[in-house]
Amino acid sequence: MLKAFQDALSLLVQLDGAVLGIVLVSLQVSLSALLIGTLLGLPIGALLATEQFTGKKTIIVTLNTLMGVPTVIVGVLVYLMLSRTGPLGAWGWLFTIKGMVVAQTLLTTPLIAALSRQILEDSWRIHRDSFLSLKLPPLSRFKWLLWDCRFSLTIAVLAGLARAISEVGAVMIVGGNIDRSTRTMTTAIALETSKGDLPLALALGMVLLMIVLLANLFTFAVRQVAEHRYG
Secondary structure, X not given: OHHHHHHHHHHHHOOOHHHHHHHHHHHHHHHHHHHHHHHHHHHHHHHHHHOOOOOHHHHHHHHHHHHOOOHHHHHHHHHHHHOOXXXXXXXXXXXXXXXXXXXXXXXXXXXXXXXXXXXXXXXXXXXXXXXXXXXOOHHHHHHHHXXXXXXXXXXXXXXXXXXXHOOOHHHHHHHOOOOOOOOOHHHHHHHHHHHXXXXXXXXXXXXXXXXXXXXXXXXXXXXXXXXXXXX
16 A cells, blocks of 8 residues: 555656646646636526526526536436437537536536525625615626625635536546546546556546645635735
8 A cells, every 4th residue: 555655656756647648638627617617607696696587496496406416417418419319419529528528517507606696695685775776787786796706706616626626427428538538537546446556546636636725725815815805
C-alpha cells in the first residue's frame, strides 16, 4: 500500500503524460458543462424566485427531483439521443467530448437552478418592494438580484462543479472511456482500480481532491472578502 502511494506521488511529480492528459480532458468537460450550466441555471433560478406563473411549482419540484437523479439515467438518455438512430445522431457527438459536455450540462443545470432559486428567493423577499416601486423590467430585476447575491451564488456554482467533476456514470456511457480521447479522472480511477493499477488511480484521485479543495478554498476566500468589505 505504501509503495502504491509512493508511485502515485512519483507520477504527480514527474507530470506523467497519461495523468496530465486525463486531467485536461476532465477539466475541459467539467468546466465547459459548468459554464453552460451556470449561464442557464442562474437565469432560471432568478425567474422562479421572482415571477409567478402557471406551472411554477411543477418546475420547482422537477428541478429538485433532477438534483438527485442517478447520473446513469442521464447517461442512458443522452446516449439514446446521440446514437445513430437517435434524434441527434446526425451530429456525431456520441463518444466525443461534446457529448460528455451535454450529459454533464444536464446534470449541473438543474442543480444550479434549484440552489440559486432558494438563495435568490430570500433576497427577493427583502428587496421586492424596492424593485417593484422602481418599475424595473424583469430582465433588469434579474440582473440586479443576481449581482446582489453574487457571493452567495458561488455556493451554487461550486456545487455544480462538484457534481460535474465527480460524475462517473453519464460520461462513461456517453464518452465510452476511450484512452487519450474521452477518459476522465473518475472513469480512469474506476478502470485502473479494476485493473490493479493502484498508483495511477491514486495519482488521479489526489489530483481530483486537490481540484475540489482549491475550488472550496477559492469560494471561502471570496465569501470572506465579501463579508469583510460589505459586512
